[in-house]
Amino acid sequence: xxxxxxxxxxxxxxxxxxxxxxxxxxxxxxxxxxxxxxxxxxxxxxxxxxxxxxxxxxxxxxxxxxxxxxxxxxxxxxxxxxxxxxxxxxxxxxxxxxxxxxxxxxxxxxxxxxxxxxxxxxxxxxxxxxxxxxxxxxxxxxxxxxxxxxxxxxxxxxxxxxxxxxxxxxxxxxxxxxxxxxxxxxxxxxxxxxxxxxxxxxxxxxxxxxxxxxxxxxxxxxxxxxxxxxxxxxxxxxxxxxxxxxxxxxxxxxxxxxxxxxxxxxxxxxxxxxxxxxxxxxxxxxxxxxxxxxxxxxxxxxxxxxxxxxxxxxxxxxxxxxxxxxxxxxxxxx
Amino acid sequence: xxxxxxxxxxxxxxxxxxxxxxxxxxxxxxxxxxxxxxxxxxxxxxxxxxxxxxxxxxxxxxxxxxxxxxxxxxxxxxxxxxxxxxxxxxxxxxxxxxxxxxxxxxxxxxxxxxxxxxxxxxxxxxxxxxxxxxxxxxxxxxxxxxxxxxxxxxxxxxxxxxxxxxxxxxxxxxxxxxxxxxxxxxxxxxxxxxxxxxxxxxxxxxxxxxxxxxxxxxxxxxxxxxxxxxxxxxxxxxxxxxxxxxxxxxxxxxxxxxxxxxxxxxxxxxxxxxxxxxxxxxxxxxxxxxxxxxxxxxxxxxxxxxxxxxxxxxxxxxxxxxxxxxxxxxxxxxxxxxxxxxxxxxxxxxxxxxxxxxxxxxxxxxxxxxxxxxxxxxxxxxxxxxx
Numbered sequence: 001x002x003x004x005x006x007x008x009x010x011x012x013x014x015x016x017x018x019x020x021x022x023x024x025x026x027x028x029x030x031x032x033x034x035x036x037x038x039x040x041x042x043x044x045x046x047x048x049x050x051x052x053x054x055x056x057x058x059x060x061x062x063x064x065x066x067x068x069x070x071x072x073x074x075x076x077x078x079x080x081x082x083x084x085x086x087x088x089x090x091x092x093x094x095x096x097x098x099x100x101x102x103x104x105x106x107x108x109x110x111x112x113x114x115x116x117x118x119x120x121x122x123x124x125x126x127x128x129x130x131x132x133x134x135x136x137x138x139x140x141x142x143x144x145x146x147x148x149x150x151x152x153x154x155x156x157x158x159x160x161x162x163x164x165x166x167x168x169x170x171x172x173x174x175x176x177x178x179x180x181x182x183x184x185x186x187x188x189x190x191x192x193x194x195x196x197x198x199x200x201x202x203x204x205x206x207x208x209x210x211x212x213x214x215x216x217x218x219x220x221x222x223x224x225x226x227x228x229x230x231x232x233x234x235x236x237x238x239x240x241x242x243x244x245x246x247x248x249x250x251x252x253x254x255x256x257x258x259x260x261x262x263x264x265x266x267x268x269x270x271x272x273x274x275x276x277x278x279x280x281x282x283x284x285x286x287x288x289x290x291x292x293x294x295x296x297x298x299x300x301x302x303x304x305x306x307x308x309x310x311x312x313x314x315x316x317x318x319x320x321x322x323x324x325x326x327x328x329x330x331x332x333x334x
Numbered sequence: 335x336x337x338x339x340x341x342x343x344x345x346x347x348x349x350x351x352x353x354x355x356x357x358x359x360x361x362x363x364x365x366x367x368x369x370x371x372x373x374x375x376x377x378x379x380x381x382x383x384x385x386x387x388x389x390x391x392x393x394x395x396x397x398x399x400x401x402x403x404x405x406x407x408x409x410x411x412x413x414x415x416x417x418x419x420x421x422x423x424x425x426x427x428x429x430x431x432x433x434x435x436x437x438x439x440x441x442x443x444x445x446x447x448x449x450x451x452x453x454x455x456x457x458x459x460x461x462x463x464x465x466x467x468x469x470x471x472x473x474x475x476x477x478x479x480x481x482x483x484x485x486x487x488x489x490x491x492x493x494x495x496x497x498x499x500x501x502x503x504x505x506x507x508x509x510x511x512x513x514x515x516x517x518x519x520x521x522x523x524x525x526x527x528x529x530x531x532x533x534x535x536x537x538x539x540x541x542x543x544x545x546x547x548x549x550x551x552x553x554x555x556x557x558x559x560x561x562x563x564x565x566x567x568x569x570x571x572x573x574x575x576x577x578x579x580x581x582x583x584x585x586x587x588x589x590x591x592x593x594x595x596x597x598x599x600x601x602x603x604x605x606x607x608x609x610x611x612x613x614x615x616x617x618x619x620x621x622x623x624x625x626x627x628x629x630x631x632x633x634x635x636x637x638x639x640x641x642x643x644x645x646x647x648x649x650x651x652x653x654x655x656x657x658x659x660x661x662x663x664x665x666x667x668x669x670x671x672x673x674x675x676x677x678x679x680x681x682x683x684x685x686x687x688x689x690x691x692x693x694x695x696x697x698x699x700x701x702x703x704x705x706x707x708x709x710x711x712x713x714x715x716x717x718x719x720x721x
Contacts, residue, residue, distance in 0.1 A: 072482045079628050080574025087484070088576055089445035089469075089499065112477050112484060113445075113469065113497045121468045125443065125499075127433045135469045137445065137484075137497070137577075212437020212591045214444050214576040229574045265436020 006031040006332050007176055011166050011191065012183035013037035014046035015143060015313050018150035019321045020181050020306055025157040027325045028332065035154070036172070038165040045185060046143045048205065048275040050226035050233040051314035052088065052216055053138035055106040060285070060312065063319025065110050070318045071139035080229065084145025088227060089113065089137040090216030093122075093130035093262070099220070100134050112137040127264055130219060140216070141314050142228045166191065170294040173301035179331055180303045181324060185280035188307025195286065198308060200278035202242040204251045205235040208269035223258040231272060234259050238279075238311070245276045282308025287320055289327040302331040356386040358690060359534045361552065362544035363392040363523065364401035365505060365675050368512040369683035370542055370668050370690075371521055377687045387520070391534070393527035400546060401505035403567060403638045405588040405595045406676030407444070407578055408500045410462040415701035417674070418462065420648070420681030425466055427680045428501040437591060440507030444589060445469065445499040446578030447484065449625070451492045455582065459496060468499040486627050502578075503676050504590040528552070535655060535663035540690050542666045547643035549669025551716050556649065556667075558709030562641035562719060563672060564601035566614045569593045571633040585621040593635060596622055600673070602644065605715035610637040641719060645670030647703050650682050652689040666690050 008031050010021045021035050041047055053071065055064040071085050080086040094100050100116070108114040114136040122129040151161070166172055169191060172180050182188050189195035210225075210232045218224040226233045234255060252274075260267050286305045293300050306324045309316055358374065360367045371388050378386055396402050408428060410421040431439040450456050456472075464470045473495035477484055487493055517523070528534060531552060534541045543549050550556035572587075572594040580586045588595045597618060615637065623630050649667045656662050668686040671678055685698055695702075 069482050072484070075628065076483075076486050077628060079630075079632070080572070084574075086574040086576060110482075112473075113471060115469060115471065117468070124429045125432075125468060135499070210437065211573070212442045214442060214589060227576055263436070265432070265434070265438070 006178050008033045008179045008181065008328070009172050009177040010035045010181045010183055011172070012185060013041065013147075013151070013161065014044045014183065014185055015147050015150070015317050016185065016306055016309060016321070017181070017183035018147055018154060019317045020183055020324050021154055021159055022150055022157070023321045023325045024181070024328055025154065025159055027329060028334065032160075034160040034162055034177070036162050036164045036166055038163065041147070045277040045279065046147050046313065048277055049143045049314060050228050051084075051141040051143055051146060052226045053107075053111065053140065053315045054103070055110075055315055056221075056310075056312060058106050060316050061106055061110070063316040064107055066319035066322055067315060067317065068110050068139070071141060075139060083149045084142045084229070086140055086229065087137060088140045088216050089135065090218070091117070091125070091133050091135050092218040093126065093133040094220050095131045096220075097132045100132050103134060108136075126262075140226060140228070143314065145229065146314070169193070169292065169303050170296060173292070173294045173299050174297045178301055179328055180301060181328070182303055182305045183307060185307055185309075186278055188280065188286065188305060189282070192303070192305055197282055199241050199281045200243055201281040201310060202237060202239040202244070202276070203235065203279055203311075204237045204247055204255060204274070204276045205233050206252065206255060206269075206271050207231040207233055207273040207275065208266075208271050210266060210269060213266070217263055219258075219262045223262055225259065225263070225266070234266070234269065240281065243278065245278070247274050247276050251276075279311050280308055280313070281310050285309050285316065285320055287323050287327070289331060304328055304331070354385070356383075356540065356691075357538045358386060358388045358540045358542065359538040360388060360390045360542040360544055361528050361534070362546055363390050363396070363509075363513070364399050364544065364546055365404070365406075365509055365679045366546065366668055366671065366683065367392070367542070367544035368509055368516065369680045370544055370686050371516050372512055373680065373683035373687040374690055375516070375519055375521075377684070377691055377693065381691065381693065383691060388516075389522040389524055389538075390516075391524050391526050391528050393525060396509070400640045400642070401509050401675065403640055404505040404676055405567070405590050406503040406505060406508065407588045408467070408502070408677050409459075410466075410677055411583075411674055413458060413462045414647070414703070416647070416698070416703055417678055419697070419701055420678035420685070421463060422466060423681030423684050424678055425501070428503055432501060439511045440504055440509070440591070442502045442504075442591060443499060444502050444576075444578055445497070446580070447473065447495055447497050448580040449485065449493055449495040450582050452582070453494060456494055456496055464498075470496065470498040472496055485625075502588060502590060505676070507591055508676075530554070531655065531665055532657045535657040536659065536661060538663060540664045540666060542668060542686060542690060544668050546669055546671075547641055548716065548720050549643065549649065549667065550645070551712060551720075553665075553667060555708040555710045556706070557713060557716060558711035559645055559706050560670065561603050561644045561713070562605045562715055563644040564604040565598050565640050565642055565673070566610055566618060566637065567595050567597040567640070568610075568615065568618060568637040569635045570596050571635055572629070579626060581621070581625045585618075585625055587622065587626070587629075596629075596632075605641060605719055608639060610639055642673045643670055643675075644672045646706060648678065648682050649705070650685045650689070650702070651705055664690075
């Protein structure tokens with residue numbers, strides 16, 4: 001099945017596609033890898049996020065742990081301006097102790113400086129604080145810099161990028177690829193043909209000029225700020241099954257009023273940019289290899305699915321890609 | 335309607351008050367002068383003292399005074415009781431400003447780390463401010479060394495580290511904020527070089543000596559107790575760098591609002607060179623890059639030499655003096671903060687304000703140190719640095 005020089009196609013040049021391609025390029029240096037993408041990067045879901053490391057579900061903890069080690073390596077060796085990776089500290093407040101304990105279980109021993117604040121700290125830092133608050137230090141990998149950085153590394157590895165809309169996996173195989181990595185995010189299920197469980201989680205963020213704000217600051221998990229290199233992101237919305245991207249006044253007022261209630265010092269922010277995207281929602285991340293046969297040419301090929309990361313593509317992508325890489329090597333008999 | 339009547343009554347009261355308005359002069363518009371004025375007005379309001387006026391004298395433009403260039407990271411250096419009290423009070427003020435104004439007051443909440451090979455020094459940090467700042471903790475082994483660590487350190491048994499969250503109050507923004515508030519409350523600012531305290535003693539009831547490095551010379555009896563401590567800061571372009579990072583206390587970065595400060599040196603007694611030298615930059619950059627290799631080739635925007643107003647202890651003292659014509663006036667000294675003007679400044683200003691307004695000193699009596707013996711020897715650097 002595998003030809004002398006394995007030809008691998010990665011579908012999608014977002015954080016998942018680029019991360020997968022990079023790992024495969026390093027693990028299988030003899031492979032010829034092509035990343036296929038249809039949208040310009042600026043319109044992809046990966047272009048906007050601040051990329052703060054935070055794990056929602058314990059089932060993803062080990063993926064996050066692997067990602068954290070990667071970010072830590074980047075942070076120590078390369079300037080943040082180049083990689084888009086920066087160290088950030090901050091706080092998450094909630095009236096629900098349970099939800100914060102759950103955060104602790106999911107990543108408390110991965111990140112740095114994880115702790116619960118005491119009453120004095122909570123009341124000193126925040127006007128009208130929630131009942132409980134955690135603090136930690138981790139990495140934020142902002143999409144608009146981190147993914148282009150991965151892309152540069154890929155170009156150094158002689159990975160090819162091709163703009164091409166992919167409608168069928170069979171056709172990609174017919175074009176000469178032996179292994180196809182399906183990193184099509186929200187459209188991964190549709191492309192797979194056997195999965196209709198993907199759904200959009202609409203998100204809207206406002207980018208403001210507030211260089212005095214050096215921390216991430218959350219109340220529960222939809223009201224937050226995260227500092228980027230040259231701006232601060234205020235977010236967000238998490239609207240399941242909404243496909244519309246247009247940002248309305250309702251969005252703006254909703255996000256700002258929630259955040260300013262949490263952080264009055266941010267009132268009347270200077271908004272420099274707005275951004276909306278559809279997170280690739282799915283019950284669990286799909287990491288799965290399948291052997292298929294093209295109906296047109298009878299060619300056997302392997303597809304490795306790697307999509308459905310929801311709000312956690314940047315936190316988990318490196319870790320899930322490690323598993324994908326193992327599946328690719330298995331498929332190639334390596 | 336009620337407001338008009340109230341104001342009219344106040345006006346009458348001022349006009350006919352038997353105690354006249356307390357006329358206060360402050361020499362120096364750095365962080366100490368501005369903080370002292372702010373603390374005086376604050377305290378006066380609490381104590382219902384309305385008949386007072388403040389005029390602040392300065393002769394250098396703001397761009398050329400030490401305060402303008404300081405990052406002002408809150409960190410108490412010495413464990414003396416009085417410094418702890420000053421630090422505590424300053425911290426409370428910074429926290430209040432942060433809650434109300436966010437960064438608009440020039441105050442920032444910042445987190446960061448300090449590394450040291452000296453366990454004693456780190457223990458002293460905990461002693462001095464561990465329970466005052468936020469999130470104070472010792473770093474673990476895996477945070478210090480190894481594949482998921484924060485730093486590029488070879489594993490060893492000596493280097494340890496701490497983490498905490500504190501405030502910066504950078505002079506560039508904090509001082510203008512204080513000044514704006516003072517102006518809105520009627521404080522006058524006058525550009526005039528003050529050569530002696532007696533000069534002002536004629537027109538004012540209280541003269542506050544917040545002349546920093548030159549406070550000792552201005553006092554007339556203390557110049558020999560002061561010494562400049564030369565420092566160098568480099569402003570770099572590193573907006574992804576959101577934490578402070580220290581190796582002991584001379585190799586540092588502090589992110590301020592619009593840039594990152596990298597530094598420094600602490601050359602005690604040095605008063606030249608007045609400009610940043612190639613050696614300064616090479617020394618600072620090489621030390622810092624060793625601590626954080628990803629800062630290699632970071633873009634430098636500007637640099638600056640400053641002289642910290644070094645003294646064995648901050649001088650916050652009151653004395654009665656007499657001008658040649660016989661009129662008596664009060665002097666309140668508030669200078670000699672060394673490298674701690676922004677960490678201890680506001681707290682010392684509250685102490686000075688108590689002296690200015692003649693209020694109870696219970697909080698300070700037991701902990702204020704004995705004054706230093708007078709030393710009016712005028713060192714050479716006074717004339718060289720006070721241009």
